[in-house]
Amino acid sequence: MEQIPDKTEIIVIGxxxxxxxxxxxxxxxxxxxxxxxxxxIASGASGRNGGQVIQLEGRDKNPETIKKRLEVVKxxxxxxxxxxxxxxxxxxxxxxxxxxxxxxxxxxxxxxxTVKIQKQAGDEEIELLSKKEVLKMCPTLTxxxxxxxxxxxxxxxxxxxxxxxxxxxxxxxxxxIFTHSPVKRIVNEHGMVKGVELETxxxxxxxxxxxxxxxxxxxxCPEIDILPLRQVAVVTEPVADLPVYPMEAFIDxxxxxxxxxxxxxxxxxxxxxxxxxxxxxxxxxxVEPIEIAGSSAIFKRVxxxxxxxxxxxxxxxxxxxxxxxLACIGKYPETENLYIAAxxxxxxxxxxxxGKLIAELVVYGKTSIPVDIFSPHRFYKKQIDWPEFYxxxxxAEFFARV
Ligand SMILES: Cc1cc2nc3c(=O)[nH]c(=O)nc-3n(C[C@H](O)[C@H](O)[C@H](O)COP(=O)(O)OP(=O)(O)OC[C@H]3O[C@@H](n4cnc5c(N)ncnc54)[C@H](O)[C@@H]3O)c2cc1C
Numbered sequence: 005m006e007q008i009p010d011k012t013e014i015i016v017i018g019x020x021x022x023x024x025x026x027x028x029x030x031x032x033x034x035x036x037x038x039x040x041x042x043x044x045i046a047s048g049a050s051g052r053n054g055g056q057v058i059q060l061e062g063r064d065k066n067p068e069t070i071k072k073r074l075e076v077v078k079x080x081x082x083x084x085x086x087x088x089x090x091x092x093x094x095x096x097x098x099x100x101x102x103x104x105x106x107x108x109x110x111x112x113x114x115x116x117x118t119v120k121i122q123k124q125a126g127d128e129e130i131e132l133l134s135k136k137e138v139l140k141m142c143p144t145l146t147x148x149x150x151x152x153x154x155x156x157x158x159x160x161x162x163x164x165x166x167x168x169x170x171x172x173x174x175x176x177x178x179x180x181i182f183t184h185s186p187v188k189r190i191v192n193e194h195g196m197v198k199g200v201e202l203e204t205x206x207x208x209x210x211x212x213x214x215x216x217x218x219x220x221x222x223x224x225c226p227e228i229d230i231l232p233l234r235q236v237a238v239v240t241e242p243v244a245d246l247p248v249y250p251m252e253a254f255i256d257x258x259x260x261x262x263x264x265x266x267x268x269x270x271x272x273x274x275x276x277x278x279x280x281x282x283x284x285x286x287x288x289x290x291v292e293p294i295e296i297a298g299s300s301a302i303f304k305r306v307x308x309x310x311x312x313x314x315x316x317x318x319x320x321x322x323x324x325x326x327x328x329x330l331a332c333i334g335k336y337p338e339t340e341n342l343y344i345a346a347x348x349x350x351x352x353x354x355x356x357x358x359g360k361l362i363a364e365l366v367v368y369g370k371t372s373i374p375v376d377i378f379s380p381h382r383f384y385k386k387q388i389d390w391p392e393f394y395x396x397x398x399x400a401e402f403f404a405r406v
Pocket of ligand 1: 022044054058220353
């Protein structure tokens with residue numbers, strides 16, 4: 005096993021999509037980068053997600069955040085366009101558009117209002133599709149659909165390949181990734197980061213430390229209350245020639261998704277009946293029978309002719325949310341040379357650009373696009389009164405209230 009050095013220029017904690025993307029961008033700047041990962045590359049949420057690249061995920065109705073989110077996610081999409089070539093790595097990226105479908109009158113009203121606000125906020129791409137239009141585009145959808153929101157430059161990607169593509173290229177550029185190497189604490193002295201201590205007790209001194217542990221970030225940086233959020237997914241046998249779009253929807257109040265993670269045509273769905281739990285139980289990666297039944301039922305509720313489809317696998321993973329559903333990206337307050345990139349619940353629309361933004365901050369002290377809405381200062385030392393038992397649906401109600 006490779007010896008862990010005693011010191012380096014930069015330490016990245018976490019080898020999910022964010023950590024690997026950051027390590028890649030910093031390695032291109034010829035920085036000496038060590039990544040410490042407590043399990044394996046893409047063993048967290050990045051290896052357990054649907055692979056949807058949905059730029060304005062959710063139904064954002066705040067004109068300011070719409071504008072500022074779009075600047076960042078559009079840059080992400082720009083990077084994605086050429087990334088397979090740049091990394092020389094198959095990513096199975098398919099820019100096929102995405103839908104947010106309404107399965108009842110109330111949802112349809114909400115989607116129409118969201119599209120109107122997003123258009124007014126300068127979003128030129130967002131489109132509203134009538135029932136007839138959406139069924140023409142996706143004839144296998146249930147006849148119960150009322151209409152949809154459509155964005156043509158969204159798509160799908162293989163999340164394992166994306167994370168490993170960054171990791172592989174970072175290592176090619178001499179970054180070193182140490183797996184099964186949990187970080188116990190970030191060491192700082194007099195407001196200046198000094199390095200990390202591993203669970204083994206080994207200290208590694210470093211000029212810069214970046215916390216990219218998402219759902220686990222508050223264990224290392226407890227002043228920012230980032231909430232772990234467990235989500236469940238199931239995958240089907242391959243389905244030939246089905247026009248599939250990454251889709252968002254609500255079924256009986258639960259936010260659900262359907263998509264394909266791979267080019268082979270296996271469908272992925274999740275979110276229906278994911279059980280509400282206490283915070284510490286959101287790290288449990290087992291799946292309850294009721295959750296498998298729930299996510300499997302999505303195929304029957306959303307599509308025609310898929311009620312007998314075989315489910316071949318299920319899993320759960322832990323993503324993260326912040327007090328306003330936007331990630332924390334940037335300098336950590338009150339500690340020089342400590343950075344954080346965490347709080348992601350739709351990381352595929354951010355991973356590549358977050359690597360670039362953090363590298364710009366570390367190397368040049370500023371970013372090429374504004375990231376003030378993602379500032380870690382928003383939640384620094386602020387306690388959030390999260391619900392005791394929660395899942396995605398409970399949190400949606402919580403955010404609607406605050
Ligand atoms: C079921 C499911 C479906 C999803 N579907 C989608 C989707 O379709 N589209 C989308 O955009 N997003 C989706 N997401 C969310 C997406 O997966 C995340 O936003 C994204 O993967 C976050 O990446 P990350 O690198 O920040 O976190 P992670 O991939 O979780 O990486 C964090 C890493 O840090 C490591 N770590 C933690 N603590 C330590 C420590 N002390 N020392 C060392 N290492 C440590 C962990 O082991 C982990 O590997 C989904 C998530 C789930 C669970």
